[in-house]
Structures are given as structure tokens and as C-alpha cells.
Amino acid sequence: MLAAQRKDHLLDLLARDGRVVAKTVADEVGVSEDAIRRDLRELAEEGKLQRVYGGALPIPAADRPVRERHDLATESKERVARRAAASIRPGSTIVLDAGTTTLALARLLPAGTGITVITPSPAVALATAEHSDARVLMIGGELTRHSMVAGGGLAMEAIQHLAADVFFLGVTGVDPAHGLTTGELDDAVTKRAIAARCAETVVLASEEKIGAASRYPVLPLEAITAVLTDPLDENPLITQIAALISGNRAG
Known part of the structure; x- marks a missing residue:
């Protein structure tokens, strides 16, 4: 099988099964695992898949720039945001991450509860100020074009002086095997730093x-408090994800 044919086969497998295991494909088509890894690397460079240890996964739709994500799964995001809003305790200090789901949450924050909102996102800060009476604190730093969130050295310095009750974390991938992931390295570092300053994530x-x-990678599932999902989402992976988090609590 020629390299071009192998690549087409790999993309077909990815579309059918949702993942590619390099060793399995190498055995099936009768080539070395190194050849399959090289094919996957080239396809990843072309932006056609996401390489992971041992194979590949589809590129998450949530990895698109923030301006392209506003119309993605909007109803699902609203349902998740409502669940999150209902969980906020009066008088608490919360951190709202950047992202379209946290932006939806900012528009649903309860009034008259004396909460404080900390955020690295200008859009989330403005939405919070417009739709609630919460106190708003912004984490400053260099604004990334992809996610429109503050990061870098200035943000990290500010984060070290913060403390909060709950961090509502936004990621682009939630998977039992790969944990919590995002498409930007600096963003992953900032998210971990914020989580370390919060009682719950x-x-x-x-x-x-x-x-x-x-x-x-941002954090393993075992390191967080909960994942709030869409109550109408019947993806069987949700049960596996919940079991991993519950197992950590039991331990």
C-alpha cells in the first residue's frame, strides 16, 4: 500500500472509529509502526488529525479560534451553564475561565448573592459586569489571539496572589484516557496555575x-472536583469520566 493510500485509509478509520491505534493499523496493512507514525505525523502537520500517544484522534471542534466557536453546540453550552449557575454558593469567590461556555455562565450569574468573579477573559469580565452585580477582578497579562485570554508572565504573577472557592474550568477535550486537554500550551499552563489556587475545580x-x-494536557480527571455535562447528552463516556472522578474521591 502506497503512502497516499495509507493516509486515506487512516482518515477513513478516524472517521469511522473516532481514533487510530498505530500498532493495530500497522499489523493490518503489513507495514512498520514507524511508517504509520510518520503518516500520522504528516497528516497532523496538514491539520487533518490530532496526534496522541500510540495513535491519533480527530481534531476537536472546540479547538477552533474563539470567534469560530460561538455558534458551536450553543444549546448544549446553555444547559451546562445553567447547571453551573445553580451550583454557585452565595458569598463565594469563583474563577471563570475563558471560553464560550463560561461566557454563557457569566450571563446567568445570580444577582444579590455577594459573589466575587475572577477571570482572565475580558469578554467574560464584561458579560459578568453587564448581567450581574458581582464584584469583578481581572487577571492581567498578554492577550492571546486564539482564545482571547490573558496569559504569560504577568498573568502567572497575578495568579500566585489569588485564592478562590471554585474554578469553572474550560477545556477543549474531556476524555477518560487523555484527561483534560486544550489546544494552546500557554493556556494549559495558565489553567493549571489557576486550579492550584482554588479549593475546587x-x-x-x-x-x-x-x-x-x-x-x-491540562489536568488528569482525578485532580478535579467534577465535570458538569449537558443533561441531554447520552454519550457513554460520561459515565466513565464520572467513575474516574468518584474513584478519586473514594480514595
């Missing part, structure tokens, strides 16, 4: 994020 996971995996 709660992930907001609309339907397109379940089972997806991006390039950069």
Missing part, C-alpha cells in the same frame, strides 16, 4: 468536548 463540558482530546 469544576469543568464545563458541552457535548462536543466529551471524548475529544487536544494536544496539550
Whole structure:
């Protein structure tokens, strides 16, 4: 089988099964595993898939720039945001991550509860100020074009002086095998730093994020408090994800 044919075969497998295991494909087509890994690397460079250890996964829809994500799974994001809003305790200090689901949450924050909102996202800060009476604190730093979120050295310095009750974390992938992932390295570092300063970390996971995996790991599922999913989402992976988090609590 020629290299071009192998690549077409790999993309067909990815579309059919949702993942590619390099060793399995190498055995099936009778070539070395190195050849399959090379094919996967070239396809990843072309932006056609996401390489992971041992194979490949589809590129998550949530990895698109933030301006392209506003119309993605909007109803699912609203349902997740409502669940999150209902969980916020009066008088608490929360961190809202950047992202379209946290933006939906900012528009649903309860009034008259004396909460404080910390965020690295200008859009989330403005939405919070417009739709609630919460106190708003912004994490400053260099604004990334992809996610429109503050990051870099200035943001990291500010984060070290913060403390909060709950971090509502936004990621682009939530998968039992790969944990929580995102498409930007600096963003992953900032998210971990914020989580370390919060008593609880709660992930907001609309339907397109379940089972997806991006390039950069943020946290393992065992390190968080909960994943809030769409109550109408029947993806069987949700049960596996919940079991991993519950197992950590039991331990």
C-alpha cells in the first residue's frame, strides 16, 4: 500500500472509529509502526488529525479560534451553564475561565448573592459586569489571539496572589484516557496555575468536548472536583469520566 493510500485509509478509520491505534493499523496493512507514525505525523502537520500517544484522534471542534466557536453546540453550552449557575454558593469567590461556555455562565450569574468573579477573559469580565452585580477582578497579562485570554508572565504573577472557592474550568477535550486537554500550551499552563489556587475545580463540558482530546494536557480527571455535562447528552463516556472522578474521591 502506497503512502497516499495509507493516509486515506487512516482518515477513513478516524472517521469511522473516532481514533487510530498505530500498532493495530500497522499489523493490518503489513507495514512498520514507524511508517504509520510518520503518516500520522504528516497528516497532523496538514491539520487533518490530532496526534496522541500510540495513535491519533480527530481534531476537536472546540479547538477552533474563539470567534469560530460561538455558534458551536450553543444549546448544549446553555444547559451546562445553567447547571453551573445553580451550583454557585452565595458569598463565594469563583474563577471563570475563558471560553464560550463560561461566557454563557457569566450571563446567568445570580444577582444579590455577594459573589466575587475572577477571570482572565475580558469578554467574560464584561458579560459578568453587564448581567450581574458581582464584584469583578481581572487577571492581567498578554492577550492571546486564539482564545482571547490573558496569559504569560504577568498573568502567572497575578495568579500566585489569588485564592478562590471554585474554578469553572474550560477545556477543549474531556476524555477518560487523555484527561483534560486544550489546544494552546500557554493556556494549559495558565489553567493549571489557576486550579492550584482554588479549593475546587469544576469543568464545563458541552457535548462536543466529551471524548475529544487536544494536544496539550491540562489536568488528569482525578485532580478535579467534577465535570458538569449537558443533561441531554447520552454519550457513554460520561459515565466513565464520572467513575474516574468518584474513584478519586473514594480514595
